[in-house]
Amino acid sequence: MFAPFMVNAWLAGTFVAIVSGAVGLFVVLRQRAFAAHAIPNGAFAGAAGATLVGASPLLGLVVFAVASALGVAALGRRRDDVVTALALVTMLALGAALLAASGAYEPAIDALLFGQLLGVSRAEVVALALLVVAAGVVLALVYRPLLYSSLSEEVAAARGVAVRVLDLTFLVLLAVSAALAVPVVGALLTFALTVGPPAAARMLARGPARALALAAALSLVCVWAGIASAYVSGWPIGFFVGAYAAIEYVAARVASSWRDAGARP
Amino acid sequence: MHWLVEPGFWSNPVVTTALALGAVVAVVSAAVGVVVVVRGQSFAGHALTDVAMAGGAGASLVGAAPLVGFLLAGVLGGGSMEVVGAERVRDRDVATGVVLGAAAGLTALLLYFVSSASSATGSTQSVLFGSVFTVSPSVVPLGVAVAAATLATLFVVRRPLLLSSLSPELAAARGVRPRAIGLVFVVVLAASVALSALVIGAILSTALLVGPASAALRVARGLAGATLGAIVAGVAAVELGILASYDSFYWSGAHRSVPVSACVVGVVLVEVAASALWSRLRRARG
Secondary structure: OOOHHHHHHHHHHHHHHHHHHHHHHHHHHOOOHHHHHHHHHHHHHHHHHHHHHOOOHHHHHHHHHHHHHHHHHHHOOOOOHHHHHHHHHHHHHHHHHHHHHHOOOHHHHHHHHHOOHHHOOHHHHHHHHHHHHHHHHHHHHHHHHHHHHHHOHHHHHHOOOOHHHHHHHHHHHHHHHHHHHHHHHHHHHHHHHHHHHHHHHHHHOOOHHHHHHHHHHHHHHHHHHHHHHHHHHOOOHHHHHHHHHHHHHHHHHHHHHHHHHHHOO | OOOOOOOOOOOOHHHHHHHHHHHHHHHHHHHHHHHHHHHOOHHHHHHHHHHHHHHHHHHHHHOOOHHHHHHHHHHHHHHHHHHHHOOOHHHHHHHHHHHHHHHHHHHHHHHHHHHHHOOOOOHHHHHHOOOHHHOOOOHHHHHHHHHHHHHHHHHHOHHHHHHHHHOHHHHHHOOOOHHHHHHHHHHHHHHHHHHHHHHHOHHHHHHHHHHHHHHHHHHOOOHHHHHHHHHHHHHHHHHHHHHHHHHHHHHOOOOOOOOHHHHHHHHHHHHHHHHHHHHHHHHHHO
């Protein structure tokens, strides 16, 4: 399980888990799960477009992910799920048209959707490590105002916090981390990590700092257990990560409802 | 008309089936979509396409009819979203996401079993980008039956449903049970989405659910008018999109057609942009 060819997979999974857990807490607090699903899927059109013009797919992913984040932020008011849905559909249709025009090979597309954790290269591991550092720096810089505006947007705006700029910063951060994580672990796994473990952490932890740490930790447990289970069984890792994330969420709900019942006299 | 419609369009049986089924799906999606937009459930409407896909993969594993798998998974997934997320509206987003993540993982597993049982590939894309041109005519009777049942249920529950969507307190005071109504609607939504995801693919399913409805709600006064407008806009988008995709094969020169999904989404976007412009002009005039 810890053979040399697995080392990159463990490292990549660890880095993606930390970023997804931390960014995911804000996705849950800001109720942006739809955007977290739409942006990586929309970025898929970018990879198809890049293949067509012969550019690097990663560049296409980043450009399109940031473009869809900007579109969602510019057109939609907060929680405007119609705009998110239309942006997602537009990007996917564009991807379908570009794929039809380029005649790309089918398994390459499956790899983008479901990821290839075993094929992670050294360069991708380094890129993901840099992403962890960059996301950490950005989150540290905007942590307090972002948290403030996530919990009570009106009060934050009244106190002079630039709510729209923050929303944009957050969506771009989401887009860049999705664009880097998707080719490694797949759109599926990134999304499962962004919602399940952070939602569980929000219910269990008291205080935002603990919730952030717990979200990253729960997300790490998901990924590590997922890699181990996939290695032993030979089944796709996406299944295990999706299932473990859902189990964590349900367990946290049960635990927090027991706690509430016990707290009441 | 020959300059607009390329030869063989009306006589081609594949195109005829696509036009008919596409219209049926567009009508159901538009009518359900108006309520989806009013209730703010676009995310659930999109997520259910992926959930239904897990059922499609399961059905092809055991050799059952795909539509049955799509419907079963859609209804189960929609029901669990509603049960997990019904207590508070702010939990609905997360509940939808968790069910979506779990269902997508299940799809990956089932597709893995399917592809190791046979050497067939491409089931992912056929669901995601599904083409109306590949629908087998044998789907038509069951598909029409599901569509009719969905529309009938929606018609029966329309009053309590809209009341509980617009004002849950008022609805509760009038004796409507919001949770029961929410559950009924999510089953209607799941059936509609499962049908459209199978017939026209996930992209178009979401586009036809949300696009025509949001355009019509901007323009029309009253929900009956909006529903009618959404149905007209949805059917127009499908038929024009199929026509454009068919024509593009002759017009591009390279004899390669633009996918139906891209054409229909293009028409839907034009409709949405036109409605936004129209409501802005009306507001400017006072």
